[in-house]
Amino acid sequence: MKVGLFGLLGTGNLGNDGSLTAVLAHLREEYPRARVEVFCSGPEEVTARHHVHAVPMNWNRDEYATASRLSSIVRKGLGKVVDAFRTANWVRRQDVVIVPGMGVLETTLPLRPWGWPYSLFLMSLSGKLFRTKVVFLAVGAGKVADRANRTLLVGAARLAHYRSYRDEISRDALTAMGLDTADDPVHTDLAFALPNPHPPVDHGVVGVGVMDYHGSNSDRARAAEIHRAYVTGMTEFVRRLVEDGRTVRLFVGDQVDERVARKIIDTIGAAAVSVVQTSTLDELLHEMARVETIVASRYHNVLVAVKLGKPTVGVGYAAKSDALMAGMGLAEFCQSMRDLDVDRLVKQFTVLEERASEVRSVLTRRNAEMTRRVTRQLAELSAILRGDR
Structure with missing residues (x-):
């Protein structure tokens, strides 16, 4: 089985990387022979930390830097074209692509449409074209005001094989933006799958x-x-x-x-x-x-x-x-x-x-209830990987 993981991973956001850790742990326990590959923003960090093959999401490694010079702007524009082919080729090689948690369908922080929304849409579109199952797993979403971001993010979600959310407000936001979410479940954040440590508490x-x-x-x-x-x-x-x-x-x-x-x-x-x-x-x-x-x-x-x-x-x-x-x-x-x-x-x-x-x-x-919810979510992921849904 060939499983791809896709997201803004390995760039220092602890929440995003925690969702990756939870899904990787599940895959290694339930599907130890699966070939897992990550398409992400920080491939070197992901490979070093998780010992899994990772591929850079963007051909232009300065994708998220401000482009002021003409050469930088031209390079960014060329990168969009190159990334379309790179993303399609990567998705084509997978049986399933998982977007593990994260607030991937929201703009609560500054976001340009030609950045993450464009990359996410390319991935979902490639999945539809090559019949690769795209799974949005316990993701976060918010109502997006600007049309360009909304079109790309909602379009990416619409093309997915499976969608689930970490909370009701995420599903409600996509419903309000015109997506049919009647069959989409709500579970909880994937971080609830991680074990709790029990060191001594420094009182006060x-x-x-x-x-x-x-x-x-x-x-x-x-x-x-x-x-x-x-x-x-x-x-x-x-x-x-x-x-x-x-x-x-x-x-x-x-x-x-x-x-x-x-x-x-x-x-x-x-x-x-x-x-x-x-x-x-x-x-x-x-x-x-x-x-x-x-x-x-x-x-x-x-x-x-x-x-x-x-x-x-x-x-x-x-x-x-x-x-x-x-x-x-x-x-x-x-x-x-x-x-x-x-x-x-x-x-x-x-x-x-x-x-x-x-x-x-x-x-x-x-917390006991959240543990039950995340267990159900991972069971649904296993059903998708087995081909039961």
Whole structure:
């Protein structure tokens, strides 16, 4: 069996790479003789970490760099043509192509149509042309405002053999954009398939997840203002924790987030604040397991926190974070990073600590349900690989 995995993988996004880890573990356990290949943005990193053959998604390795010179623009344009043939040839060689989780059908962060949406559409179209089954597995989606991105992303989903979602809001978003999702199941995020570590907990330590946030795809004109307000608010919150005698560990979910963490430390200048270095979701799970309570921004920081059963406040940038928190019984402990209210955040954190025992009990029950959901999702994947659906 020839199985391809497709996505923005190996580029430092811990959530994306965690979804890849979960699917690879399932394939190796259930189909150890399958030939697995990954078509991705960071093939060297994927090969080194997972010991699987990986192919670069783009002929132009500077695909996501800003093109200002004429030569760069011409190279990007040529790359689009070359990538159409490269993608088709790769898909043609697979029996099944899996898009493992990730927010592949949303534009909650800045996204250009000729980047990821174009690559995803090429892959789905190639699958249809060459009768390769394309599987969108527990993916995230959002309602896309601009026509070009919407056409490519919805078109890619429409051409797939199978689609499932990590939450109801993802399926509802595609329904609202005109896709028939009546037969599409909703399960949960693939990260719930990963095992939880159990290191000793450093009592009284607070984990704070931060993000290099500049607004959504429609906020480009105000990106700098939004970023500055978010960083200022999170810095003030961390300052108050330190003044209260707390030790704070800053977590990131993508390599670019570290500069925000460094800004916070430079501004506060406190020895009680440090940045936790992690390069995989497994490492993030282990490090977050060592703190007592968590305030998190990036989606997969929130997910890891609640998966570990940690009392958590979610400072999210999209509805998916609120949906996750509500699904885990923590709807009252959410707010938007776009309109961050530090006083409210302090109150939420205070109440969270007062009710920590109750929150842990709720999370234990909800995690048991999430484990059942992700098990059903992987069973459906096995049925597709066997040819039963």
